[in-house]
Amino acid sequence: MTVLSARGLAKGYGDTPVFSNIDLDLAPGEIVALLGESGSGKSTLLNCLAGLDEADAGSITLAGQDLRPLDDDARSALRRRELGFIFQAFHLLPHLSVADNVALPLRLLGLKDDGRVAQMLEAVNLGQLAARMPRQLSGGQLQRVAIARALVHRPRLVLADEPTGNLDARHAAEVLELLRRCTHEAGAACLLVTHSEVAAHAADRRLRLDADGLHDA
Numbered sequence: 001m002t003v004l005s006a007r008g009l010a011k012g013y014g015d016t017p018v019f020s021n022i023d024l025d026l027a028p029g030e031i032v033a034l035l036g037e038s039g040s041g042k043s044t045l046l047n048c049l050a051g052l053d054e055a056d057a058g059s060i061t062l063a064g065q066d067l068r069p070l071d072d073d074a075r076s077a078l079r080r081r082e083l084g085f086i087f088q089a090f091h092l093l094p095h096l097s098v099a100d101n102v103a104l105p106l107r108l109l110g111l112k113d114d115g116r117v118a119q120m121l122e123a124v125n126l127g128q129l130a131a132r133m134p135r136q137l138s139g140g141q142l143q144r145v146a147i148a149r150a151l152v153h154r155p156r157l158v159l160a161d162e163p164t165g166n167l168d169a170r171h172a173a174e175v176l177e178l179l180r181r182c183t184h185e186a187g188a189a190c191l192l193v194t195h196s197e198v199a200a201h202a203a204d205r206r207l208r209l210d211a212d213g214l215h216d217a
């Protein structure tokens with residue numbers, strides 16, 4: 001079964017089309033790099049898949065559920081359960097500790113599982129820093145917290161928008177390797193927007209976005 005299927009997705013702003021004819025299938029456990037020129041619509045596509053933005057046309061099936069017949073609440077609930085999102089700028093909550101940031105997706109599902117939070121912090125080599133506040137961490141450490149948070153609730157899909165864009169080459173390689181290992185171990189599919197050739201080659205498959213759709217790269 002595919003984790004995510006999109007068919008015929010199209011999106012524009014006003015009279016300006018961004019993309020159309022997007023067909024995409026992601027299988028469990030695969031990491032797919034999404035490449036494309038600046039302004040080609042990679043972030044917009046990710047946001048449409050995440051439900052942060054709405055496509056103008058097309059269909060999305062997530063974890064076997066067609067999103068179209070669902071009302072807003074049901075879509076949000078499905079996404080809260082099945083989706084993890086990693087942003088370039090980390091988006092951690094500054095007033096929460098590292099452990100509480102990681103626990104957030106579980107809390108939003110009404111769950112509490114300190115053991116799982118500790119396990120994820122160990123998985124990203126941050127077991128010692130659980131009580132720290134985000135301002136006390138380096139960029140690479142913040143991004144590792146964001147990976148732990150994206151996977152803590154065992155989502156089937158992880159969307160990552162340039163997760164290594166803010167990091168130097170060594171930390172970027174470390175973060176990518178962790179993302180790879182964590183998503184493979186979890187059997188989650190991961191769509192990774194990146195400008196980096198190194199990141200793209202760490203992926204199982206590469207796709208390029210242009211105005212008329214997605215192409216193998």
Ligand SMILES: Nc1ncnc2c1ncn2[C@@H]1O[C@H](COP(=O)(O)OP(=O)(O)OP(=O)(O)O)[C@@H](O)[C@H]1O
Nearest residue numbers: 013014018036037038039040041042043044045195
């Ligand atoms: N809210 C908005 N209103 C109008 N136009 C927008 C909006 N958001 C994005 N755009 C436009 O849509 C196009 C795609 O933007 P998007 O950020 O998705 O591209 P991208 O491929 O992620 O770019 P980059 O690689 O530079 O991050 C751009 O031309 C951008 O100017």
